[in-house]
Amino acid sequence: MFMQEDAVFRALGDASRRTLLDRLHRHNGQTLGELCTGLDMSRQAVTKHLSILEAANLIAVQRHGREKLHFINPVPINDIAERWISKFQRSHLRALSALKKALEDDHE
Amino acid sequence: MNEAPRSTFVYVTYIRASAEKLWSALLKPEFTKQYWYGMQMISEWKPQASWKLVFADGRVGDTGEVLEIDPPRRLVIRWQNEFRPELKAEGPSQCAFELEPSGEIVKLTITHTSQRPDSKLILAVAGGWPKILSNLKSLLETGKPMSSEAL
Numbered sequence: 001m002f003m004q005e006d007a008v009f010r011a012l013g014d015a016s017r018r019t020l021l022d023r024l025h026r027h028n029g030q031t032l033g034e035l036c037t038g039l040d041m042s043r044q045a046v047t048k049h050l051s052i053l054e055a056a057n058l059i060a061v062q063r064h065g066r067e068k069l070h071f072i073n074p075v076p077i078n079d080i081a082e083r084w085i086s087k088f089q090r091s092h093l094r095a096l097s098a099l100k101k102a103l104e105d106d107h108e
Numbered sequence: 109m110n111e112a113p114r115s116t117f118v119y120v121t122y123i124r125a126s127a128e129k130l131w132s133a134l135l136k137p138e139f140t141k142q143y144w145y146g147m148q149m150i151s152e153w154k155p156q157a158s159w160k161l162v163f164a165d166g167r168v169g170d171t172g173e174v175l176e177i178d179p180p181r182r183l184v185i186r187w188q189n190e191f192r193p194e195l196k197a198e199g200p201s202q203c204a205f206e207l208e209p210s211g212e213i214v215k216l217t218i219t220h221t222s223q224r225p226d227s228k229l230i231l232a233v234a235g236g237w238p239k240i241l242s243n244l245k246s247l248l249e250t251g252k253p254m255s256s257e258a259l
Contacts, residue, residue: 029116060118060217071118078238079245082254 004056008076011056016041017049021058024072031067115227117234119218121241125248127209130216131180133248134205143243143253153177159185167191172200182206187220195229198222216241 011017023035036046050070053059060071085093123130133139137148146164151157151174161170172186183205189195201222208215218237222230243253 028118057120057122060120062118062219071116073118073120074234074238075119075121075241079242082239082242 005076005080007056008058008080011052011058014049014052016045017053020046020049020053021072024059024070028071029062029069031069035070114221114223114225115230116219116221117230117237119220119237119241121216121245122213123216123245123248124213127180127207127214130207130214130248133244134183139247143247144240175202176204180207189229189232192232195232198224198227198229201227201229 012021019039020035024030027034032043032047032050035050036043039046041049050059050061054061057076058073060073062069062071125133133143135149135151135153137150140148141164147169148162149159150162151159153174155174155177157174159172159174160168163169168190170187170189170191172188174183175186176182176184185203186200187203188200189198201220203221204217204219206217206219208217218241220230220233220237247253
């Protein structure tokens with residue numbers, strides 16, 4: 001496979017970068033400024049994390065007029081899932097994760 | 109904040125193939141049904157030509173027109189869902205395919221956009237695109253898709 005899985009796993013192995021992906025998952029297509037809002041990270045640190053995520057193809061950057069918008073790219077994560085999760089397991093896994101979420105949300 | 113409240117998802121994959129080979133894999137029915145779970149895109153592939161996406165059993169899934177076509181670099185389709193009433197009610201979305209060759213690799217970017225904020229159509233296709241692209245990459249690089257069962 002051309003897309004280096006090592007780069008994907010390295011990029012995912014950092015809590016700050018996962019936070020940035022979580023933020024894009026909630027609200028896709030944000031500018032650097034929007035992504036920095038409310039984060040305990042310098043603008044330079046966020047820029048560096050974004051470039052690592054982009055090199056691993058986990059985010060895509062598109063220009064809209066004068067702004068650069070960041071989008072989460074789910075394709076590499078799907079490639080990883082396809083490698084170890086068979087099609088027939090998916091519905092069971094979805095049910096388990098829905099159950100876990102429902103039970104854990106209950107305790108909050 | 110960004111200009112318009114709209115829904116956009118972007119999918120990027122790098123495939124070891126020529127842009128011409130990827131282009132024909134995107135457009136030719138005998139290719140698409142191998143990686144797109146039996147679905148076929150049907151069009152004359154000219155500007156303003158009608159376009160449809162057809163299930164393996166012949167049902168029409170989505171319809172639209174070719175808005176821009178520049179082989180083998182760029183294709184933009186107006187994309188309207190036809191088979192789920194709540195998605196059909198949203199009206200058209202737009203789907204752009206961009207191919208950027210670089211050496212032996214071609215970068216494929218698919219940008220699917222709706223002018224509606226929180227579009228259910230864009231969410232509905234979000235589950236499909238990564239699987240279709242993983243299959244397409246596998247088909248072009250190894251000669252067989254990861255999974256070819258029809259939906």
